[in-house]
């Protein structure tokens with residue numbers, strides 16, 4: 211195999227290796243997949259204004275997030291069931307990642323992942339109708355040393371995933387959500403033609419009444435910081451902070467929820483302005499290169515998360531593959547910082563971007 215030099219090359223190699231149904235579950239978006247495409251297009255439209263005559267002999271990619279020093283501002287987004295692409299699943303990803311947000315639907319236990327992790331872990335939560343599932347996950351995350359919780363608020367139900375529906379996609383029997391009561395997850399394994407098992411599951415098990423008072427309740431359950439994921443507007447950022455959130459993740463769920471929603475990087479400036487330094491603002495959706503990371507930081511992100519790229523690396527070569535994908539992005543980021551005359555992340559501001 212030739213060396214893979216870009217995230218796009220890992221994507222192509224992963225596609226070659228994965229069964230078509232699993233590929234489509236991971237790659238797909240909702241509806242016409244307009245938001246899925248927009249996430250990538252929006253980055254491509256943001257041209258950079260490089261500065262020269264700057265001493266760039268010592269680039270520094272490190273940053274601090276919620277009091278923890280990170281080697282790079284790039285973490286792994288919460289993605290369900292890493293064992294769909296590699297038998298070691300999240301344990302391999304955790305070894306490779308500088309910083310990982312573990313999905314509520316992780317296919318390895320929170321404790322196994324914590325024992326393997328190279329960097330800080332956060333736990334993502336869905337708002338299960340059975341609130342004791344949420345409370346139980348919070349207790350276990352605290353006990354296992356997770357440093358923050360991430361409440362996903364863009365999923366009162368799973369979006370219209372047509373690729374999944376066409377294939378009657380269900381989660382294979384051997385791969386389970388290792389941290390959630392099997393009874394809650396049982397129907398994710400039931401394949402029905404013309405229906406996505408995850409859409410059906412979400413309608414049965416996720417509580418669409420989730421509101422600001424519930425966020426406040428969650429924040430009161432724990433001393434861990436709670437970030438709200440799926441924010442695309444100033445209004446929701448304000449609401450989240452007013453009800454106890456420590457920060458937000460600007461995200462449209464990788465184009466998998468509301469099709470037609472704004473590209474996440476296009477929502478970033480508005481959200482960052484509303485948060486106004488009161489907490490971290492992370493971004494995910496369509497980050498594929500080091501220059502994408504730089505663009506997001508220029509628009510006010512404290513750090514970014516990659517979803518699908520981590521799975522592509524994991525599919526290609528397990529832990530070393532996931533690490534290689536993150537290393538490619540870090541190497542590209544360093545290059546871009548040097549070549550744009552921004553040797554430290556604190557030098558990155560909106561002046562890096564050309565006016566559209």
Ligand SMILES: Cc1cc2nc3c(=O)[nH]c(=O)nc-3n(C[C@H](O)[C@H](O)[C@H](O)COP(=O)(O)O)c2cc1C
Pocket residue numbers: 235236237249287288289290313314315334362439461462463464465466494495496497515516517518519
């Ligand atoms: C296969 C897959 C599973 C996902 N599972 C979850 C999940 O369990 N919880 C969650 O909050 N987001 C989930 N997401 C959304 C990601 O956290 C993230 O928002 C998105 O993947 C970022 O876009 P990117 O894939 O373009 O980097 C999932 C995304 C994918 C592709």
Ligand SMILES: CCCCC(=O)C(=O)O
Pocket residue numbers: 290315368408412463466
């Ligand atoms: C019920 C949600 C399943 C995982 C997920 O968030 C996704 O597939 O995007």
